[in-house]
Structures are given as structure tokens and as C-alpha cells.
Amino acid sequence: MSLAEINIEQLCNGCEKSVTQLKKRYKGKKYCSTCYARIFKKCLCPKCGLSARLPKNDDQAICNECIKKQPCIRCNQVNRPIGTLTEYGVVCNSCSVYFREVERCERCNVQSQKLTKISRFNDDLRVCPKCSTRDYETCPSCHKYRLLELDEKGNKVCKKCITQPNKPCIECKTMISAGCGDLCDDCYWIKNLWSKFHQNIYLFESSFLKKQYENYVLWLVDLVGAHQAALYLNKHTHFFIKTEMLWESNIPDADQLLLTLRTSGLRKFELVTQWLDQMHGVKISTINKNECSEIDQANKLIDQLPQPSLAFDVVFAYKQKLDEKMHQGKTSARSVRLAMKPAVALMLSIQDKQLLPDLAKVKAYLNEYSGQAAALTGFINFLNDQYDTDIDYISLKHSNFIKEASKRKLEKELISMLSPNTDFNVMVWVKNGLQLFHEMSYQDSLKIKLEMIVEIKDGYNVLYNNQNYWLPKNIDPSFKK
Incomplete structure (x- = not known):
């Protein structure tokens, strides 16, 4: 039986009956x-x-010729071949793929709306764009x-x-490969950059900011090309958006x-801060940062810490006290x-965030x-x-508890390094070993360098x-000096 003789039944949306042949598709209905x-x-x-057959229950319906003249609802282009007619309007042939049902690629099982059969693979599979171009490579001539x-x-x-001769760039007349577009790489990126610039410039209202934004782009081109x-510009534009006021x-x-x-x-916009420093003398102090x-x-x-909770209130009050000392110059932001770090960690270690820590919980931490x-x-x-917890911390610090812990x-760390499945790090082994076996202080162990270590028998x-x-x-023994 040939394909022409196969009758596939479809559901008519008008009478809800199965039919083998449809007369009309209109706004997604058959x-x-x-x-x-x-x-x-x-x-x-x-x-x-003009006279035309139009649905009687749609007062806004227009004829097919008028539909063809409407812009695509996705790309807004006119006079394009119609791909599909949705309930929202006409969709051109290029955009119609985005209105298809999502299906799974028959090769990689990834969901896609752009499944297609590629004859050169001889596998009769409907595949996604990635699988359909799996034998593609980058051309060394046109890239x-x-x-x-x-x-x-x-x-x-x-x-x-291979088949076509080189052609001149339409801007600078430099000869480029036939597989390239109309522009050479330099002209393409210049056009791309200023296209983005002209789009982004409308984000700002201040004429002063617009001028400075243009100055920055010119400076950036001189610096990095x-x-x-062009690749940096949209990211760096966020700097000017966030500081527009x-x-x-x-x-x-x-x-x-x-x-x-x-x-x-500021870490995200190092080039912008470099421009401010070089061109306007605005240098942000490393100390302040x-x-x-x-x-x-x-x-x-x-x-x-969860809010509201006693744990949060206690730590917040402690932070306020530290902030006050910092403003008085008695401590630093780093201190x-x-x-704050152990204070928060201690409160997080307590399961009930409405309880204050006692000596047992401090020892557990x-x-x-x-x-x-x-x-x-x-x-x-x-x-x-402030909270009358009466924790005898001085005695705890002077006891052997902390030293033994x-x-x-x-x-525990050294034993874990004995496992054959663990990557052996000689520096960690030596530093921990010096603290454990020779009671070297943690601060001194940090000063150990690789050249101080000699492997012996x-x-x-x-x-x-x-x-x-x-x-x-x-x-x-994987350490090699």
C-alpha cells in the first residue's frame, strides 16, 4: 500500500468527528x-x-490575502511566507518552529521543537539541531x-x-573567504559594537551620562579592541544603569x-573602574573596599540565622555592640x-533557635x-x-578540653589521609603531623614551605x-621532592 492510499483519521474541531480529510485549518483548529x-x-x-469565506462566529476575521500582509507576531516582519496561523495571529515560516509541540529527539532524547530528518545519516531519525549537525566542523577559512x-x-x-572565489569586505574592501558574511572580522565587530551602543544609549536619560558612556566605549575599544x-559592552552597561542616579x-x-x-x-566592573581612575581620577581605595x-x-x-528567632536577636545585638566599637576605632571590620563567624556557627549548631547556649553546647561546638x-x-x-548565661568559659579554655579536641x-584528619582512595598531600600531612606529634602551633605550621621538607627512608x-x-x-608514599 502506498502512502497516498493510507487514510489517517483526524478530529474535526467543528463537529468533533474523526475524518480522513480536512478542508480548512484556521487559528490552530481543523x-x-x-x-x-x-x-x-x-x-x-x-x-x-473583497468577498471571501470567513467564519461567521469571528467578527474580527479577515481574508487570507489580508492575513498574508500582517506582520509575524514573533519577529514582526511582513511579506514572509506563512508558517502557521495561531489564535494570536500569523506566524512566518521561519518562526513557526517555535509554535510546534515539544518532542524528544529520537537520537539523544533531548526535548526540542526543531526535530528534522537528515538524509545523509541514513538513519530515518527525527533529530534535534545538535544531533543534526554532529558531523559539522569549523571551517579553517571562514571560521x-x-x-x-x-x-x-x-x-x-x-x-x-571551495567552490566560490574570495570576495571583498563591503566596508573596507579587504579580501575575505567566500564562506564569510559581507564583512571581515574587524568590520563585523566594529558594527556589532556600535549597534549595541546605539541600543543601550536609550537606557539613559541624562545627556551627561550618555556622553560619558560614549567616552567609555571609545576608551574600551582603544584598550582591548x-x-x-563588543563582548564586554552589555555587561559593563549594567554599571552605568546601577549608578545612573x-x-x-x-x-x-x-x-x-x-x-x-x-x-x-565593583569586582564585576574592573575595566570601568580602571577607566574612571585613568580618565577622571576616581580611585577607590583598596582599604575602603x-x-x-x-x-x-x-x-x-x-x-x-532564621528570623524571627532568639538566636538572630542575640547575634544581632552582639553585632551592634561590635559595630559600635568599630565606629569608635577600637576594632576593625575584619575583626x-x-x-561574628563563630557566634553565628554556635547558634546554628543549636537545634532549637529559641534557646541560648550553655556550657554543654559550647563544648559540643x-x-x-x-x-x-x-x-x-x-x-x-x-x-x-547581657543574658546571664553563666558559662564558665575561662575554666574551659584553661582546661585540657580544647587541646584534646x-x-x-x-x-582524624591524619587517619583519613591513610586511605588509599584519598589524594595524598604532603604539605597537609606535614603541617598536621607537626601540630600533633611535635605540638607546633598552628601559626608556625603555616610557615612550613615545601623546600623545608626532605624525604628520607x-x-x-x-x-x-x-x-x-x-x-x-x-x-x-607518593611525595616526590
Whole structure:
């Protein structure tokens, strides 16, 4: 039986009956010949005035010729071949793929609206765009991603570059490969850059800002070239959008920019800040940026606590006290952040966020994070003073508890490194070993360098401050000096 003899039944949306042949498709609906004659009546098109069959229940209906003249509802272009007619309007042939049902690629199982059969694969599968171009490569001549063929010299080149001669760039007349577009690379990126510029310039109201934005683009092109500038421009435009209120008639100063964007925001726009520094003398102090970063990190720490809760209220009050000391010049933003970290961690370790910590909970926390004992002192003192928790932290610090907890942690880390499935790091092994076996302080262990370590037959010799320290080898001796 041939394909022409196969009758496929479809549902008519007019009579809800299955039919083998449809007479009309209109706005996503299908009609049989009977329903077409019943629903579509001859009348004058309200737009052009010519006679046409239009649905009697649609007062806004127009004839096919008028429909063809309507712009595509997706790309807004006119006089394009009609791909489909939706309930929202006409869709051109190019855009019609976006109105198809999502189906799975028969090769990779990825969902797509653009399934197609590729005859050169001889597999009769409906595949997605990625699978349909799986044999494509980048042409070395025009740099387009295409199906390549062997030229006379045996090199892989696209068909256009093989069969057609080189052509001149329409802007600079430089000869380019036939497979390229109308512009050479330089002219293309220049056009791309200024096209983006002319689109972005309408984002700003201030004429002063528009001029400065143009000055920045010119400076950026001189610095990195049109190609990179075109790639950077949209991202850097966000700098001017976020600071637009600061550009009314003057260049914003460093404090205004830091207050608006914060340190994390300024990191995204290093080239813009470089331009401000070079061209306008606006230099944001590294000290101020670091202080701003520390303040923001401290705020992020406290935001980890649930609100409302006693835990949040307590830590927030502690932060206010630290902030007051910072404003008085008695401490730094970094010290505030370092003090906040164990305070937040301690409160997070307590399951009930409406309870204050006691000695048992403090010991449980320090058992896991013994290195935070000193940093936690201020918070414990604050709890004792403001909330009458009566935690005897001084006795705890002077006891062997913290030292033993630190030792247990080091032992645990060293034992974990004995596993054959763990990547062996000789520096970690040596630093932890010096703290555990030779009771070296953590601060001193950080000063150990690779050149201080000498591998010997039965272990490692570490020379530090004119003194030799011996450490055993790991089971997996992968360290090579």
C-alpha cells in the first residue's frame, strides 16, 4: 500500500468527528468539508472589502490575502511566507518552529521543537539541531561551523570556500573567504559594537551620562579592541544603569560608587573602574573596599540565622555592640567579621533557635571547631553579661578540653589521609603531623614551605628555625621532592 492510499483519521474541531480529510485549518483548529461550509460563509472582508469565506462566529476575521500582509507576531516582519496561523495571529515560516509541540529527539532524547530528518545519516531519525549537525566542523577559512569537504590539497573546508572565489569586505574592501558574511572580522565587530551602543544609549536619560558612556566605549575599544569591547559592552552597561542616579551632571566620587555597588559589585566592573581612575581620577581605595567587603560578609553571616528567632536577636545585638566599637576605632571590620563567624556557627549548631547556649553546647561546638576557641570568647562574655548565661568559659579554655579536641581533630584528619582512595598531600600531612606529634602551633605550621621538607627512608625531615623535626611516612608514599 502506498502512502497516498493510507487514510489517517483526524478530529474535526467543528463537529468533533474523526475524518480522513480536512478542508480548512484556521487559528490552530481543523475543520472538515461539512463544517467548513457550515461555519465559513461568504461575506466581505472588513479590511480590504473583497468577498471571501470567513467564519461567521469571528467578527474580527479577515481574508487570507489580508492575513498574508500582517506582520509575524514573533519577529514582526511582513511579506514572509506563512508558517502557521495561531489564535494570536500569523506566524512566518521561519518562526513557526517555535509554535510546534515539544518532542524528544529520537537520537539523544533531548526535548526540542526543531526535530528534522537528515538524509545523509541514513538513519530515518527525527533529530534535534545538535544531533543534526554532529558531523559539522569549523571551517579553517571562514571560521563558520559547517559541513566540511576535502579540497584539492586534502584540507577540510566548507563547500562555499571551495567552490566560490574570495570576495571583498563591503566596508573596507579587504579580501575575505567566500564562506564569510559581507564583512571581515574587524568590520563585523566594529558594527556589532556600535549597534549595541546605539541600543543601550536609550537606557539613559541624562545627556551627561550618555556622553560619558560614549567616552567609555571609545576608551574600551582603544584598550582591548572592537572584538572584546563588543563582548564586554552589555555587561559593563549594567554599571552605568546601577549608578545612573549618580551621573546627573558630575562624575560620581569613589565613596558614592562604593556605597551603591559595594565591593562585590565593583569586582564585576574592573575595566570601568580602571577607566574612571585613568580618565577622571576616581580611585577607590583598596582599604575602603576591603572594609566594605568585611562588613557585607558579616551581614551575610547573620542572615544565615532564621528570623524571627532568639538566636538572630542575640547575634544581632552582639553585632551592634561590635559595630559600635568599630565606629569608635577600637576594632576593625575584619575583626568584627571574625568574631561574628563563630557566634553565628554556635547558634546554628543549636537545634532549637529559641534557646541560648550553655556550657554543654559550647563544648559540643568546640569539639568540632577547636580552633575557634579564642574567637568565641567575646561572644560568650557578651552572653554572660547581657543574658546571664553563666558559662564558665575561662575554666574551659584553661582546661585540657580544647587541646584534646584539637588533637582528636588532627588525628582524624591524619587517619583519613591513610586511605588509599584519598589524594595524598604532603604539605597537609606535614603541617598536621607537626601540630600533633611535635605540638607546633598552628601559626608556625603555616610557615612550613615545601623546600623545608626532605624525604628520607623512614619518613620526612622538616627543617624549621634551625631545628629538625621527624615525621613518619604516609602508607602511600607518593611525595616526590
